[in-house]
Amino acid sequence: MNGLILNGSPHRSGDTSYITNRLKEKFNNIEFKELFLYEENIKSCIDCRYCWKNEGCNIKDSMEIIYKDDYDILVLASPIYMYNMTPAMFNVITRLNMYWSNKYFLKKEYNLKKKTGILILTGGGNGKPKHALEMAELTFKILNADFNINTNYVYSLHTNEINAKDDKNIDKMINNIKIN
Numbered sequence: 335m336n337g338l339i340l341n342g343s344p345h346r347s348g349d350t351s352y353i354t355n356r357l358k359e360k361f362n363n364i365e366f367k368e369l370f371l372y373e374e375n376i377k378s379c380i381d382c383r384y385c386w387k388n389e390g391c392n393i394k395d396s397m398e399i400i401y402k403d404d405y406d407i408l409v410l411a412s413p414i415y416m417y418n419m420t421p422a423m424f425n426v427i428t429r430l431n432m433y434w435s436n437k438y439f440l441k442k443e444y445n446l447k448k449k450t451g452i453l454i455l456t457g458g459g460n461g462k463p464k465h466a467l468e469m470a471e472l473t474f475k476i477l478n479a480d481f482n483i484n485t486n487y488v489y490s491l492h493t494n495e496i497n498a499k500d501d502k503n504i505d506k507m508i509n510n511i512k513i514n
């Protein structure tokens with residue numbers, strides 16, 4: 335079994351990465367590949383409309399790893415920026431529009447692999463994660479990942495006061511995760 339972690343934090347040793355590392359330690363039987371999205375520099379969709387007439391996306395970058403769809407677990411991990419996931423994560427999400435355009439204009443169905451979704455959010459405490467949650471749920475839906483918010487949502491939303499590494503609830507939440 336293998337998993338893909340999309341890490342939307344610009345920090346390799348920040349709050350979000352602390353949690354992804356704890357997750358990898360707990361599920362050390364699973365082979366995880368972690369993409370640090372700020373380093374991968376995945377471009378935003380620019381509505382070039384290539385995918386209206388052609389299969390796939392015209393932009394060639396690390397998005398190929400996501401399009402390859404060869405993983406059983408999808409982890410979306412992001413700090414909250416202005417109530418939402420970070421711009422680097424949002425770039426990835428815009429590129430999923432290709433699936434919609436290919437289906438609508440070309441009648442191309444992708445039948446993506448069924449996977450388990452896990453969401454990790456961190457926040458300083460200045461805002462509610464409503465928009466980030468909605469965006470994550472949309473992403474899981476497009477990529478055919480089952481996401482159970484009651485078991486597979488790990489969060490640390492007061493990092494201004496308590497760093498994720500001192501947040502006692504993280505391990506409990508990670509222990510609660512169910513992988514199908």
Ligand SMILES: Cc1cc2nc3c(=O)[nH]c(=O)nc-3n(C[C@H](O)[C@H](O)[C@H](O)COP(=O)(O)O)c2cc1C
Pocket residue numbers: 343344345347348349350351413414415416417418456457458459460461462491493494
């Ligand atoms: C530009 C910016 C916007 C932010 N917006 C929010 C927000 O809306 N709500 C919130 O709770 N925290 C917000 N934060 C705080 C970060 O989510 C928080 O510091 C987080 O722990 C950073 O995670 P990291 O160490 O993995 O990068 C914001 C931080 C930055 C830099």
